[in-house]
Amino acid sequence: MRATADSTVILRPHELRLKRRSDSSIWQIHYKIGSRKKWLRITSKTSNLADAKKIAEDLFHEARVLEKRGLSVVSKKFKAVAEVVSGNLKAQVKAGTGKKSYADYYRAIDSYLTPFFGNYHVDNITPALISDFHRWRTEKVGYELKASTQNNHNAALNCVFDYAVEQGYMSESQRPSTKNTGEATEVRGIFSTDELIELQQFIHKWSAQGRATKTRYLRELLGLYVTFIACTGVRPGTETKNLKWKHIEFIQKPSMRIIHVTVPEGKRGSRELVARNELWPLLDKLRELQPEYKDLTLEQLIAKKEDKHIFRMRDGTLPYNLVNAFGDCLKESGLDKGDKDGKPRSLYSLRHYYATQRVLEGISFGLLAKQMGTSILMIERHYSHLRPLMVAEQLAGVIPSNQEAQTDEILRFMNPSPVRNDVISLVGASTGIYLPLVEANARATKELKDELNKAVSKAA
Incomplete structure (x- = not known):
């Protein structure tokens, strides 16, 4: 056991002590409360030993009362706690170990939570203060944020509270309830199968009409990209930008071959999905677009685990803007007027199409949620009205x-x-x-x- 230093005064064995560093005349109070394993430290602000002892005893008794009442023993400003949490989230995102949503969380902390709550003690944030924050935020941006954005802010706030509870800066009973006053995000427009076939037929002609070579290459890739999303349900952009050949494998089952896809980046990090076997001609067409693979069969390419992007144009470059290209395509084809309910359509509507088709096939909501990398609640919220059509x-x-x-x-x-x-x-x-x-x-x-x-x- 380490010898006790001359500048240490034991007041209560294993619970309370005074310590003075060699470079300071001020006594520091070190104490433990209940089952807490870590020593808590605070300055006595005095060099007089008798005064320091009295201050330490008073502090210790007050801390014991707070713990018995289920309150935090040590209080910290929200800003100090939030800065640590934000730093941890940024480090995880940079290292690639954190969820994609962590970037949304630290931006919410830095841009909204800390500017408003920063000077309040983290254990003294009340429901009334939460309401004040909502009014302040609406005035700051000029409008009420959507429910999905407010959910991100609430999740970020709870990250701060989680850390504060873990460190003993607040108790669980002091955690205020969050609120969400935003409107739910409007469901995107949807395509019918006939409309997507019509769109593909248009893209074939539209691609040939491009004046610049790059334009023709982009439109050609867009046609394959649209079908890939509609037939797999992946999130456009988020889950396709870093999808590479090495992320696809063929698994032979007794009745058929399975196309297994590992999505490297998604809303909740990496995930896996099973694509329909009928998708292999599309993958083969994507292989044909890439000249370096012209002497390989699709099976050979998949077996090579190539570390190159799947969605590349004929010249080997990555597409520069598929979102705008898709918007131009809808406009030129006359499909930009919205769906049968007048709702505008985007690339994300293709994911919505996939989910709708699978629900109508009779796939369970649980299996579909896992396949699409979302929650069962989200699937039920958007597709439960289709249940009668399933049979x-x-x-x-x-x-x-x-x-x-x-x-x-x-x-x-x-x-x-x-x-x-x-x-x-x-x-x-x-x-x-x-x-x-x-x-x-x-x-x-x-x-x-x-x-x-x-x-x-x-x-x-």
């Missing part, structure tokens, strides 16, 4: 009354038209390749063939 075909369908009709129904499933399969139709419209069922799902093909043979035998 519409079963409720409204007519069961064939004869074997010939049954055979026709089986054949219709074996040779799905673009109208019945949105993934096949969109990939086909983008690449000219329509993946037949036998390649999409060998087991389903065999089952359907067996049923067809049975039906034919009975009919004979």
Whole structure:
């Protein structure tokens, strides 16, 4: 055990002591309260030992009372706590270990929370003060922030409170409730499958009409980009800007091959998703755009785990502005007037389209939320109205009354038209390749063939 220094005076063993550094005449009070493992330190502001002892004892008794009442023993200004939290968030973002939302949090702390709450003690922020903050923020920006932005601010505020509670600067009972007075973000417009096919047909012509080579390359890539988002549900921009060939792998299952995608960056960091097997012609078309891979098959390229971006133009460069290009495309094609409800459409509408199609297929909200990297609550909020349509075909369908009709129904499933399969139709419209069922799902093909043979035998 380390020997006690001459400048240390023990008042209560393991609980309270005075200590004076060799370079100062002022006594420092060191104390522990309850189960707290860390020594708390505060200056006595006096060099007189008798006075320092009295101040230390008074402080210790007051601290014990505060702890018994469930209050913080040590108080800190909000600014001091917030600066530490903001610094930690910035370090995690810079190191690539933090969530993407951490950048939103530290910006909220630096731009809004610290300027308003900075000089208040973190354990003395009341619900009334939270309301004052909302009024101040609205005056600062000139309008009421959307609910999603206010949620980010609330999450950032709770990060500060979490750290304050952890350090003992406030108790959990002193944490004020946050509030959100913003309007929910309006749901983006949606596309129908027919509209996206029409859009792809337009892009083919539009690409050839570009005056500059770069423009033609950009429009060509845009067509493939649109279909990729519509068929995978990834977030445009956020989850595609750093997507590389090494992030895709083919996994062979007993019934079919799975396209497994690891999204390197997303709203909540890296995530994984499974793409429909029908997507492989689109990936092959993206391979063809990149001259260095012209001698490789898609399978060979995927196996090489190339550290190069998937969405590159024919000259090897990254697209300079797909957002503006998509807006121009909608305008030129006449699809910029909004959807059937008049809601404006953007690249993000393609993700909305993906979710809608999967819900109508009957995929569970839990599985869809995991696939799209979002919460079940968010899926339910936006797509629960589609539940009745999930079984519409079963409720409204007519069961064939004869074997010939049954055979026709089986054949219709074996040779799905673009109208019945949105993934096949969109990939086909983008690449000219329509993946037949036998390649999409060998087991389903065999089952359907067996049923067809049975039906034919009975009919004979």
